[in-house]
Amino acid sequence: MLRDDELVNVSDVNQFLYCPRRYYYISYFDTIEMNYFLRDGQIKHRNQSRRGGWVREFYVQSERLGIHGKIDVLEVKKIKDEGYSFVPIERKRASSYYENDEIQLATYCMLLEEYLDEPVGMGYIYLFGTNERYAITITERHRQKVLDTITAIQNIKLDAIPDFAENLNKCKKCSVIQYCMPFETKILEKIR
């Protein structure tokens, strides 16, 4: 039986896909800083809507998948004569979403379907930046990416730091930039 600290957290799936090096720093060095982007995101998560039919921070875990996490918002709808439908919603502070956000949502769908013992084939990404939500159909590609990412995270080792992000634009919003120092390193590499 896996302990909680041996399970991969779903939010780490997103962190890892954003940049494996970021995941490494956060996991092993506990260096996460409260930068503007994180702080803003947390405040928006706290200012939650009070509409009914929603369950917030619904905890789910799966030893089989090796993951656990809290579904940000679970939308519960009564279906006439058929019980209820459950749809996970992942909220983001941004005005657009990326593949890593879709994969995070897919991870929640996979956890939820194991919990409910029924298929969960879609979820929503809600963007605070535009006040819109997008329906995401969970495909086999999403599911495979979830499994591959969990395996990659489980194989990360303390003595093997991942490379910098290919897209250094990501670094501008990254909370561990002071520890990672991608731009300084690039300059030093040129001097050597």
Ligand code: SF4
């Ligand atoms: S600063 Fe850039 S390369 Fe470093 S962890 Fe963050 S995103 Fe990755």
